[in-house]
Amino acid sequence: MPGGANDPYEVLGVPRDADADAIKRAYRTLALRNHPDRNPGDADAEERFKTISEAYATLRDPEARQRFDTYGHVGRGPVGAQPDFSHVDWRVIFQEADIPIDWSRRGGVPTTGNVVFDALFRGVTTMFRQAGLLPGEDREVRAGVDLGTARTGGRKRIHLPGPVTCSTCRGSGHDHEGSCATCGGTGRLARGISVDVTVPARVRPGTKLRLAGMGGPGQPPGDAYVEVAVELPTGFRSEGRDLVGEVYVTPLEASRGLSAIVLGVPVSVPPGVRDGQGVQVAGGGLGGDLVLTVRIDIWRGLARAALDTARSALTAIRRTVTDERKLP
Numbered sequence: 326m327p328g329g330a331n332d333p334y335e336v337l338g339v340p341r342d343a344d345a346d347a348i349k350r351a352y353r354t355l356a357l358r359n360h361p362d363r364n365p366g367d368a369d370a371e372e373r374f375k376t377i378s379e380a381y382a383t384l385r386d387p388e389a390r391q392r393f394d395t396y397g398h399v400g401r402g403p404v405g406a407q408p409d410f411s412h413v414d415w416r417v418i419f420q421e422a423d424i425p426i427d428w429s430r431r432g433g434v435p436t437t438g439n440v441v442f443d444a445l446f447r448g449v450t451t452m453f454r455q456a457g458l459l460p461g462e463d464r465e466v467r468a469g470v471d472l473g474t475a476r477t478g479g480r481k482r483i484h485l486p487g488p489v490t491c492s493t494c495r496g497s498g499h500d501h502e503g504s505c506a507t508c509g510g511t512g513r514l515a516r517g518i519s520v521d522v523t524v525p526a527r528v529r530p531g532t533k534l535r536l537a538g539m540g541g542p543g544q545p546p547g548d549a550y551v552e553v554a555v556e557l558p559t560g561f562r563s564e565g566r567d568l569v570g571e572v573y574v575t576p577l578e579a580s581r582g583l584s585a586i587v588l589g590v591p592v593s594v595p596p597g598v599r600d601g602q603g604v605q606v607a608g609g610g611l612g613g614d615l616v617l618t619v620r621i622d623i624w625r626g627l628a629r630a631a632l633d634t635a636r637s638a639l640t641a642i643r644r645t646v647t648d649e650r651k652l653p
C-alpha cells in the first residue's frame with residue numbers, strides 16, 4: 326500500500342509524474358541536508374539518509390519504479406516483502422547525484438573528508454558493505470590441531486562461518502563460462518565454507534595463518550585468520566615454542582634414573598633426581614624445547630610406568646611384524 330516511509334515519492338517529496346532530473350534534484354537536496362558532515366552523531370539523520378537513498382535507488386531504476394507504480398511496493402516477492410537493495414551500486418548513485426563521499430580510505434569505511442562515516446552511519450556502512458562497496462571484514466577462527474600434526478605439519482579442515490566471499494570466483498559472481506556455479510552469481514556464500522588449511526611443521530601454538538580474500542564479502546574482500554590451537558594432554562601447556570609440563574616418577578625410579586617417553590619425546594631422568602628438579606630436552610617442543618619438572622609420586626609414577634610398558638610392548642609387536650615381513 327503506497328504511503329508514508331514506504332512511498333519513495335512521498336519520501337523524496339516529488340509528484341508521481343516527476344521526471345528523472347526532478348527526482349535527482351530532490352534527492353540531492355535531501356541527501357545533503359542529512360549528510361553526516363552536517364549531522365554528526367545524529368541517528369535520526371542516519372535513518373533519513375538511508376531512507377531517502379533507498380527511495381532514490383527505487384525511482385531512478387525504471388524497472389523498480391514501474392514495479393512500485395504497479396504493485397505499490399518495491400520488493401520482488403509478495404506484498405510486504407522487504408525491498409532488496411543489495412545489488413544497488415551506491416557509488417554510482419552518490420556520484421550521479423553529486424553527493425560528496427571520500428572512498429579513498431583503504432581498509433576502513435568511507436569518510437566525508439573529515440568525519441569517519443562508520444561512527445556516524447553504521448546503518449549506511451552496513452548497506453555499503455552489503456553492496457560490496459567497502460573492504461570486507463577480516464574474520465578469525467580457531468583450529469584445534471593434535472600434537473602430532475603440530476609437529477609434522479599437515480592438513481586441517483576448518484569451517485569459516487558465512488557470509489564469506491566465494492572462493493571460486495573471488496567475489497566477482499562470474500567465471501570464464503558465465504555465472505559462477507558455486508555461489509550462483511552472488512559472489513558470496515551465506516552459509517560459509519569448509520576449507521583445508523596447511524599447518525606448517527613445528528607450528529608455534531597461537532600462530533595465525535592468513536587466508537587471503539576468504540573473510541567477509543566486500544571490495545576488496547576481507548581476509549580470514551586461522552589461529553592454531555595445539556591440543557595437549559592435561560597438565561601440559563605451551564610457552565612460545567616450548568612445551569612445558571611434569572613427569573611423574575616412583576621413588577625407586579628417582580634413585581635409579583630412567584628413560585621415559587613424554588609427549589612422544591624420549592626423556593632421560595638422571596639417577597638421584599630430586600622432586601621439583603628440571604629436565605630439559607632440546608628440540609622436544611614445537612621449534613623449542615620440552616621443559617619438564619620431575620615429580621616423585623609413587624601412584625602417578627606407577628601409572629606412568631604402566632603406560633610406558635604398554636607403549637614399548639606395542640612398539641615391540643610392530644617391530645616383530647615388520648621383521649617377519651622381511652623374511653623370505
Ligand SMILES: [Zn+2]
Nearest residue numbers: 491494505508
Ligand atoms: Zn562464486
